[in-house]
Amino acid sequence: MRIIKDEKTVRGYLEKHSFQDIFSFDISPYTTVVFFDAGDEICRQDERPEYLYYIFDGTIKLFFTQRNGKTYIIDFLKAPCFIGEAELLVENTYTRGVTALAKCGSFKIDIKKCGQMLLEDPVFLRYICRYQVEKSTRFTQNYGHNKAYPLKVRFAEFILMNSRNDIYREQHTEVAEFLGVSYRHLLYVLSDFVDRGILEKAEEGYRIKNRRELEKLAQKD
């Protein structure tokens, strides 16, 4: 984690990401820039955050752990996104865990100092409203989705979305959690893909050998 407080530098980032546009008052006095490395904890589950983060670069992982110890990845969020906006708006909300998946750049806003102003700012509120609606829409989509199709369909789609140059190299443990199936089962389906000549194991991960077939699987008529 690297914190940048230097006023000029902070202003530079604010400009670059048009962050001021979301507010009707000057946000710079309450803002610092923070960079996270992959794996850094941004927010601990069940701890009320003291800051509102706006991730302008990178990817984060949202998860929560149930009392039985099982953790569920709620979502992978790509920049731009907020962290802690729920807690700002609703007193008794349940805080989820957040970690950086890749290097992240963010604005960190001190809500102790400007929380009240934020809650009264129509520009900010409208932005957050929209953001929330989009988030929950995507979620619902994903939800029906997950229940609707067996893993091979969802996994095929996931592989297509998360491969570059025909190479898929996500961590199976994480993906199994995200897709809501056991690690074992994911591996079954994976090896089935290999058996069917759709994927091929390579040094750098799994190579997509038959994209057409993968797309056919992924398309959920």
Next chain:
Amino acid sequence: MRIIKDEKTVRGYLEKHSFQDIFSFDISPYTTVVFFDAGDEICRQDERPEYLYYIFDGTIKLFFTQRNGKTYIIDFLKAPCFIGEAELLVENTYTRGVTALAKCGSFKIDIKKCGQMLLEDPVFLRYICRYQVEKSTRFTQNYGHNKAYPLKVRFAEFILMNSRNDIYREQHTEVAEFLGVSYRHLLYVLSDFVDRGILEKAEEGYRIKNRRELEKLAQKD
């Protein structure tokens, strides 16, 4: 469906439900009161609604139908709740279907006439923000939940939540959809509950005979 436009009556309902409190301008000129009967369609899927509804009494069902014809119940919403707030806030959002499950009373707001004012009203926006956050929190909860436990656990919990005076009488077809399992499987689990002496079939529905056992099943340590 019954529409009430009489100004005095509308004002009466507005007062009763403190609806004006959510706005910083006078909402009454844009509002009528509408009652829905069980089964009425409030909003058709994929059709952009022209009104924002605030349900002050009753229960509605939110669902969407996928291209393959399968419908998914997203949620049962109990009053008070909004319908159409997503569409007001986000241009290109995907409209879900909404039907009344029980008799509903609602305020119907003409967003063609006051949409812009709503989008600039911090009181309204803050309320909606909170509402959205709570909604999506509940979703997330439900989501991890659904994936985490086999049906008998989720169903046990559902029965406990949806019974009165030890009588459970929801429609199995609806519930199966909501819990995201096949009708057949729900019936299997149901009859298992009966076999184990937890439930008992009665005239008016199913009677809870062994609440302790049901609670034990429902609790997901």
Next chain:
DNA sequence: AAACACATGTGAGATTTCTCATATTATTTA
């Protein structure tokens, strides 16, 4: 280098859940 944590793989067998078929009863609709 030993010990450890953790991701990757594979096997066997059990459980959960699904699809399809088929009857029987309401409830709606023509």
Next chain:
DNA sequence: TAAATAATATGAGAAATCTCACATGTGTTT
């Protein structure tokens, strides 16, 4: 009132997914 529609109910067999057990590799920590 007859016909159509939808909910309830049950059976058989298959597919999807899970748990547990275990082996291997790789990178960290001590």
